Amino acid sequence: MQRIGIIGGGIVGALTAYFLKEAGFNDITIFDRQIGQATAASAGIISPWLSKRRNQKWYHLANDGASLYPQIVKTAKITAAAYQQTGTIITRANSTTVEALFALAQMRKISAPMMQEIRIISADEIMKMIPQTQINSAGVYISGGARIDGAQFVSEVNKYTQVKYINESVHLTANGKIEGYPEFDKIIVATGAWLQETLIPLNYAVNVRPQKGQLIELIDAQTITVKKQPVLMPEGESDFIPLGEGRIIIGASHENDAGYDLKPTPIIKDYLLKSAQKINPQLRHAQITKMRVGTRAYTPDFAPFFGYLPEYPNIYVASGLGSSGLTTGPMIAKLLAELIINRQTDISAYTKPISEYIKFKN
Ligand SMILES: Cc1cc2nc3c(=O)[nH]c(=O)nc-3n(C[C@H](O)[C@H](O)[C@H](O)COP(=O)(O)OP(=O)(O)OC[C@H]3O[C@@H](n4cnc5c(N)ncnc54)[C@H](O)[C@@H]3O)c2cc1C
Known part of the structure; x- marks a missing residue:
């Protein structure tokens, strides 16, 4: 069975672990330093349908992401304190x-x-x-329409998935491993607004800015x-x-x-x-x-991105969820899990190629 390491335990990290667990993965570790986490700070409104945004890829992520909650809530027995369809x-x-x-x-x-x-x-x-x-x-x-308590939701999801959760700031090495830990088969970097910082050792420039x-x-x-x-x-x-x-x-x-x-x-x-x-x-x-x-992550076109790094195919990343990441996050996590299971998964209806947002500097 593959060993999965996830850096960042917000909505993306926690739900990628959830979908992998549902697909039979049992050896999953989440590292999270719990500083500035957008998921924990958020207002938690799940209601994307009246948005005037023209970006169809974003709308697919948001609509499909919102629709995933009821099933996750049922499967993981999430309480009404963490998620509720209040209108x-x-x-x-x-x-x-x-x-x-x-x-x-x-x-x-x-x-x-x-x-x-x-x-x-x-x-x-x-x-x-x-x-x-x-x-x-x-x-x-x-x-x-719904509201979610991000911190409570993630904590209840982690309890269900029984991931190993390590409250620590970790670093990637220049050859794409997590420093100080045995090798993982796949690494997911879901560090939100801190993606640029996390990918420095791999020599990437990331087009993401923070918003308080x-x-x-x-x-x-x-x-x-x-x-x-x-x-x-x-x-x-x-x-x-x-x-x-x-x-x-x-x-x-x-x-x-x-x-x-x-x-x-x-x-x-x-x-x-x-x-x-x-x-x-x-x-x-x-x-x-x-x-x-909390700190939100924004890309120049306000759209989230995710996928694997072409130069490090065992490393998957996601960022740029902006002010609607609790809504798009579940679908991003689901697609990341599907990519890990089958690299050929077509995600083009949901996001532009990762090269639009991340450049390898050589
Ligand atoms: C005030 C506020 C209100 C919001 N309201 C809504 C809303 O109503 N509806 C909605 O849909 N969205 C809302 N959002 C947006 C949403 O919260 C985010 O888009 C989403 O939570 C981002 O999730 P994420 O998993 O990508 O990142 P995060 O939740 O930010 O998680 C990333 C984690 O990675 C950790 N990390 C970073 N580097 C390292 C490292 N080296 N080692 C270990 N850990 C590391 C960070 O500490 C953090 O805990 C809001 C955001 C904010 C800030």
């Missing part, structure tokens, strides 16, 4: 725009049965569904949060994600000039808190319990 609502002030979004939703549903019920929802209805909120605009409701993202978690005993409230994506404000029992997540920031910095900043904290209070004025009494900070 999602996106609002727009202009009623023509709401109608256009609804038309798009109807069209997308033809190839996305996971969306389930879709309808235009009035501001009054939204305020009933998410008590105490003050909403002025109508929106589109998608009952199949911050969000806040609030708790307010007076806030009524009934179970299974939808995620709200209000126009012009931060996303509002009720977790139940008075807990709410608000986020996230998209900071392109902060590099790999992981310090929470007061300006963003205030901005997110004000945004939350605009949606639910009751939250002026809320307490901020946590601020999460």
Whole structure:
């Protein structure tokens, strides 16, 4: 049986291990240093269907990725705290725009049965569904939209797959091995925004830049949060994600000039808190319990990429998942596992060739 080593234990690393395990691989080790992980920091909204992005490869990844969750959840017995189809609502002030979004939703549903019920929802209805909120605009409701707690989900998946998990920063050697460890037959480098750093010993230039993202978690005993409230994506404000029992997540920031910095900043904290209070004025009494900070990976065309390195065919990489990586991540992981099993797997419907993003410097 082949020995598999995975560097990076975010959504890509954990789910590649999951799909390999389902295919009968039993000797899998994940190395993760748990610094800046986007998966753990994320807002966790899974609802790609109303995106206006024209990149069809991205949409295939996002739609197919979102659709993989229910089966993974069933197989790995993932709890509702880690993944739940709560529904999602996106609002727009202009009623023509709401109608256009609804038309798009109807069209997308033809190839996305996971969306389930879709309808235009009035501001009054939204305020009933998410008590105490003050909403002025109508929106589109998608009952199949979901939210995921990235850290919890990955931890539950790892428990199911029974991978060997090593909390450590590891390095590749110049001949493509993991320094200090016995040889692996295949290595998957799923180090997100740090892919360039990981591939330095192999002499690759990687076209990926970091983007800082911050969000806040609030708790307010007076806030009524009934179970299974939808995620709200209000126009012009931060996303509002009720977790139940008075807990709410608000986020996230998209900071392109902060590099790999992981310090929470007061300006963003205030901005997110004000945004939350605009949606639910009751939250002026809320307490901020946590601020999460993570680093997203962006390519110049905002598209993820994955595949094997032509010069090191036993090394597979993935990066560039940007702000929708929890949505595209499951499909990327599935395709990586399929490539490991059969190198001829055709991934061209989902990503451009890896050479568009990575150059071997010789
Ligand atoms: C604030 C925020 C909000 C977001 N909200 C959403 C959302 O609502 N919906 C959505 O779909 N997506 C969202 N995203 C995007 C999504 O979280 C990411 O695209 C996705 O999680 C990336 O997964 P990954 O596995 O590629 O990388 P990561 O999750 O970043 O994992 C990479 C891991 O590799 C580790 N690592 C790096 N180098 C080494 C090394 N040498 N040795 C060991 N370990 C190493 C890192 O520490 C990290 O833990 C959000 C992201 C952020 C930051």
